[in-house]
Amino acid sequence: MRIQIAMAQLDYKLCDFDGNLARMRAAIAQAQGADLIVFSELCLSGYYPQDMVEEPDFLARQQQALDAMLAESRHTSATLVIGAATANTGVGKPLHNSLLVLQQGQIVLQYHKQLLPTYNIFDERRHFEPGPNRAAILTVAGQRLGFVICEDAWNQQGTDYAIDPVQTLAQTGVDLIVSINASPSNVGKPEQRHALFAGVAQHWKLPLVYINQVGGNDQIVFDGGSFAVHPRHGVVHQLPLFEEAVQTLGFDGDFHHDGRMLDQAVSAAMADSEFYYRQIVLGLQDYARKIGFKQVVIGSSGGIDSALTLALAADALGPDNVTAITMPSQYSSSGSVSDSAQLCQNLGVKLLTHPIAELVGGYRGQFEAAFGPAPSRLTVENLQARIRGTILMEYSNHFGHLLLTTGNKSEISVGYCTLYGDTNGGLNIIGDLYKTEVFALARHYNTRHGRELIPQAIIDKEPSAELSEGQKDSDSLPPYPVLDEILKLHIEGHRLRPEEYTSARNFVAGMQALGGGDTIARVLGLIAKSEFKRRQAPPIIRVRNRAFGNGRQMPIAAQY
């Protein structure tokens, strides 16, 4: 017998129970004829509500939404599968992360997630108690369905959980596994999921449907990409990446879609730069929409970081909703203003001018009058960045624009940025891209648009903060290709110590290219010394597996 399964891949706002409910209702209407409609993990509240689950009215508010879904289930012949937090009546943490199956106004099955991720950006053990190791099974339209929640099926890849919920289902005997998920996106993640789940399906000889959510919640973006995996053919169908979608698949031992049997593996692949582009655009759109910002403001230096930030913001929010401000000083190159002007004209973004030379002069004079000596070169460098930061916040206050800060991952790693200066802002959309990736994405942006929207002069110019005469980033930092290689290895790969690096055989050639042990030691020192800046920096849209923010929790006052 064939079951029709609707996969509802939706964009939830955290704790917006009414809004989330409205989206789910619309999906139910769209999934006419389905026997089973599957939503994602914690769909009523969105993932991850963090300590909002501890608010006294959280469960009561969620219950209203659940009651509304139960009422909804009376008006459809479909069985609904949803994710919700439920109270733990036993010992341990106060809640479970649960999957509920609704039929005709009743909860006919309740299952609690067994494997709670507590690593990288996940902290589920903070709030949830794991459920018992039991098989949650229900027969719908003649198919015996077994249910799991996200991490429950991630047991196979180097994790050492003592239990395997998929094994429990397989041993009990099911026709199909239904997995509800909140699987955050980073570059390489869709491929990782495909490989992992193709392996799970093959190992247990069981097909599986995987329903993810989509959209941005603060730093985290969900890419969707829900899929069906067949034990012999691998992943045979995938919903779009970075979009809401509701699609119905038939299943009778094989998967069917639009009258076709799905027996060919599909690829999750999207080129890295395009993946970054889509993730950042969606992340900014959702951040702005969910908070209520329509417009953003960005300081435009004529450099690559602000150019890319402007370009991505123009695509995400529309050029009319983006304001650029150029703030030339005595050290600004002529290109700083003319390249900004060309960029903004290409993008259709408004460019305002606010020179800072007079303000800098005023501050210098007042500094001397108040404190005696003239301010040092570094003090004046930072002063310029702070004056610019103040002007941008002034604009934000007055016109209600969200200020986007423009630091990339390379400079944030080593603290090459001024606190309360160019770090000012509400959100950073390129802060998880290394400088070399910023260049690559800028080039991709132009290719994608079929035009040189980001002027080549900006892409070609040597990076400079232009805070003193002739200043170049390379005066203070190793060349970016070298720096980025060291950073990638240290922050998101194997933790390098200089001596280890020297002795690792594979790295001997690379070691020379990276400037030797002294350079590495210096970079590692800079990373450690600038933790205090990252702690105060605006949230960064995460695009890589290991991002700054709660995915990398480091102390400040430590002996590194």
Ligand SMILES: Nc1ncnc2c1ncn2[C@@H]1O[C@H](COP(=O)(O)OP(=O)(O)OC[C@H]2O[C@@H]([n+]3cccc(C(=O)O)c3)[C@H](O)[C@@H]2O)[C@@H](O)[C@H]1O
């Ligand atoms: N552990 C700690 N905990 C708390 N606070 C700590 C601290 N260590 C220093 N501090 C404080 O931080 C201050 C130093 O930090 P900060 O004022 O930011 O300044 P700082 O890191 O000294 O200098 C900023 C550097 O970034 C460069 N820059 C600036 C702007 C843009 C760019 C670019 O290319 O994008 C580059 C600039 O040329 C300069 O070399 C100290 O005066 C001290 O008050």
Ligand SMILES: Nc1ncnc2c1ncn2[C@@H]1O[C@H](COP(=O)(O)OP(=O)(O)OP(=O)(O)O)[C@@H](O)[C@H]1O
């Ligand atoms: N002359 C300027 N006018 C407007 N904003 C500026 C100016 N100089 C710096 N900024 C702001 O401060 C940020 C840091 O700029 P800076 O030039 O110091 O470093 P950067 O990391 O090389 O950035 P970019 O590549 O955008 O120049 C810029 O991205 C921009 O938002």
Ligand SMILES: NC(=O)CC[C@H](N)C(=O)O
């Ligand atoms: N919500 C979850 O359990 C997510 C964890 C899972 N390993 C993922 O990243 O997809």
